[in-house]
Amino acid sequence: MTFQNTLEFAQQLDATDALAQYRNEFHYPQVNAKDVIYFTGNSLGLQPKRAQRFVDEVMKDWRDLAVEGHFYADKPWWDYHERLAAGLGKLVGAKPKEISVMNTLTVNLHLLMVSFYKPTAKRFKILCEEKAFPSDQYMLQSQVRFHGFDPKDAIVEAKKREGEHAWRTEDILQKINEVGDELALVLMGGVNYYNGQVLDMKAITKAGKSVGAFVGWDLAHAVGNVELSLHDWGADFAAWCSYKYMNSGPGNASGIFVHEKHLGKSDIPRFEGWWGTKKETRFLMKPEFDPTETADAWQLSNPPILSLAPYLASLELFDEVGMEALIKKQKQIVAYLEFILQDIDAQVDSTFEIITPQDRGCQLSVLLHGEGRSLFDYLMKQGVITDWREPNVIRLAPAPFYCSYEDMYHFGQILKKGILQK
Incomplete structure (x- = not known):
């Protein structure tokens, strides 16, 4: 044109x-x-104009039903978050069981790193992009320090060439191969916040997996913006905020993806809480954690319904279009x-x-x-x-x-x- x-x-x-x-x-x-x-x-x-209606529904149920809203509201609160899984799965290229909604973005990345950053004396390095979003930098630095490593040694940056404003995929892949069997985790922003570049997530994921590393993605600027196929790419995990292109409201809840190959495992390292247990036995108050078979196993507490309501409203728009x-x-x-x-x-x-x-x-x-x-x-x-x-x-x-x-x-x-x- x-x-x-x-x-x-x-x-x-x-x-x-x-x-x-x-x-x-x-x-x-x-x-x-x-x-x-x-x-x-x-x-x-x-x-979104329709967000008000979704929030008002929750407020009315709270007013009229109080605690009974957990089970008898039109959209019961105890499984409210599950209503977001199918729509988000379409947006990120995942199965509904690989999706959950909880907390906020950096909190979720920290929780996911408990499961997918398992450093050893030899394999302890993390690859991220040069000048990653500051919150990601702080998170990575604090994680490697928590495990007893020096960020200067453990964090490797994929850099842009001098005088250029964008990353070259071949340089990132070369860096992955260079770090090789010392690489524990690749964790990058799928769409860079500063220059707006969409990284070749498929190729980078494949390369990271080929050297034995876990691969995760910060998709804050990607979800609702670009095409994603997390399941088919074989990414281990991802997390994203919902208030940018997803229009869910300021500081709203974060979504996570955990590949199905990691689901249903009781021996995976993970910080655990009540809402990650199986629905069938949750209210039996058993002392042992019995993880649900979905990404909800990473949930700690019951979800914030007033936050999820406008998120669900926005997802309705995405589903329509x-x-x-x-x-x-x-x-x-x-x-x-x-x-x-x-x-x-x-x-x-x-x-x-x-x-x-x-x-x-x-x-x-x-x-x-x-x-x-x-x-x-x-x-x-x-x-x-x-x-x-x-x-x-x-x-x-x-x-x-x-x-x-x-x-x-x-x-x-x-x-x-x-x-x-x-």
């Missing part, structure tokens, strides 16, 4: 957009009495945004460098050469909600559920004005 940087062309794209009506399913903040242009679904997704349709629009709207940026760049005395490679999802990270924070501040005051990362990068994530092509056009005009008014 040959793009045009005109309002009419953007409106034509919206007129033929099969997902256009889903904009009406979300609430928009307003700036200057207008709906914002929202580019930060990679940080916090907009609120399907990832295939979302990815189809995602690819086109990101390409149109890239075209707008390049066209504006040609019109103004500035230089934009898109540091996100073609292996990408929703996000474009743009290095603004010659521009500073003042441009970001201007965009925000004009109702363009974006994200600033030092030294001078803005992250733009046009989520296909609620961003329009007309949004992309208007953003380009606002960006142009902000540069020229300096």
